[in-house]
Amino acid sequence: MAVGEFDLIRRYFQHPLAQAGARAGVRLGNGDDCALLQPAPGQVLAVSTDMLVQGRHFFPDVAPRALGHKALAVNLSDLAAMGARPLAFTLALALPQIDEAWVQEFATGLLELADAHGCALVGGDTCAGPLNLCLTVFGELPPEQALRRSAAQPGDELYVSGHLGQARLALEALRGRWPLPAAALQRCRQRLEWPQPRVALGLALRGQAHAAIDLSDGLLADLGHVLRASGVAAQMDVPALLASAAVGPELRALALLEPALALTCLLAGGDDYELLFTAPVAARAAVERAGQEAGVALSRIGRIVAMADAGPPCRLVDAQGRPYTLPPGVELAGFDHFA
């Protein structure tokens, strides 16, 4: 039986506000010309949008449930990087044809993550076309506590959450550029396909961190965005990074066998969806508590310095502050969709 656009929405994308644990800020959900949102008193609405395209952001044979999860996860990651609490989202979806089993799996992955974050699906659009997902997410936060890219200050220390580089390592393995044993590949692929947005960490860092960004383009590229926005420079302590919790077991093993590839994955991996943030030295203990509250390891990997007249905004250094020379073969190009 042919299923139409409106049936599709009714069957798979109804998201009762109660099920989503929707907060009072959702004044009107699905089904009208517009949804109505109202941030809590004293708070503002944080808004972010991301588009995912087949072949660029996911493989054609990706499991639809994972795709539904990831489509929302990468958007929630932007809210986390701002310190915002998720409130709601919209979904626009172009589908080459209606495959109900596919849509059902996609919706399940999407709405399970939405429910876990009390984030209500409040509107959207469905049309026929090459597979394309565009989500816009909304969160709430007190504006004076927003973790802005432009707020890094000289003297701040530089942190990352979680493990870096696993998603990139999975990609390299799937492309046949590096052999990984099955269990390791499975763990890395999990990071690539089921990223967990660091929402709790972003909330815990409110009032403690200065600047934050989520790692989607790669550590150095995203650090570059923060430095440019803040008008500062950074010294990244590469040995500290390599010794830190940011390097999980797969990358630690890789570093022994093929250091250049390990550094490529760590410094320019992309798709990490961890948080990179800066905080003053005085906030060290509070930052540590924030990591514990959020249940994620934090690594201190460098510091923010005043912008120099010459030289790159991010200098790679060793523990003594001397220039650190990368081994040949490290690929540092920041991710650019048209490069």
Next chain:
Amino acid sequence: MAVGEFDLIRRYFQHPLAQAGARAGVRLGNGDDCALLQPAPGQVLAVSTDMLVQGRHFFPDVAPRALGHKALAVNLSDLAAMGARPLAFTLALALPQIDEAWVQEFATGLLELADAHGCALVGGDTCAGPLNLCLTVFGELPPEQALRRSAAQPGDELYVSGHLGQARLALEALRGRWPLPAAALQRCRQRLEWPQPRVALGLALRGQAHAAIDLSDGLLADLGHVLRASGVAAQMDVPALLASAAVGPELRALALLEPALALTCLLAGGDDYELLFTAPVAARAAVERAGQEAGVALSRIGRIVAMADAGPPCRLVDAQGRPYTLPPGVELAGFDHFA
């Protein structure tokens, strides 16, 4: 010279808040993980999203400037149908390749309309992929004045703004199904490619109209959305519609030559981006003033009645309330992207 994703955004999609006439509600625009929006005290944020795909929503050879205009216009039309005042929007854009001349024209059409409505571009995403545009718009309104689809009441009168059916007639002419003289085709094509969202009318109808929707799927299909959401039925007075200002000169001529095609365009045309709304009889004078304020003709074309146990929710009637029989050949299928 190769232009990358970040250059593209910097060159063509920077939209200084001052240029956009952005209001205080835009607390933070482009360039961070999230934009920050805050509705005025006592107001809420109205949110709507629309995706436009080549071949479905526009021809491959559409003028990029018109496409930029239309992409925002159809989203502003959703705000208008809610009675919301435009505040900001985000743009996600998948492009097959970077054609700078194309992007510049697209951005010009987009931002000219944005400026005209004080609607700031506050964020977005750009990636490589089959051409796809996804916009999310934000407006402000007092929630108790929202023109909801579900608010139609028995006894209300049914109105439409402007002329209907011209966009569909342009499509039929461009597809070779109906010959139109050059000047008439030009006027109809203008309606198809440069729709003008009825934002001023939506604002003027606050507190007067009960329910409203914008006409994108076609008059009967969109009326059906209102009737279902409100749990009511309607009687549409077809002779009154045919005699009304809703029929512009091109459709009036067509009705004399090919009445079935004229009724198809009027009743199921799609892409009109006029407002369909209901208002109580007591508000007649106020509705008339709202149309004058907004500079658009309004036509009274029927009334809302209680839902009957049987029969279609919308009955076509004549001036005496007797069933109106459409001539053979009228195509009334509501627009469905997968039908």
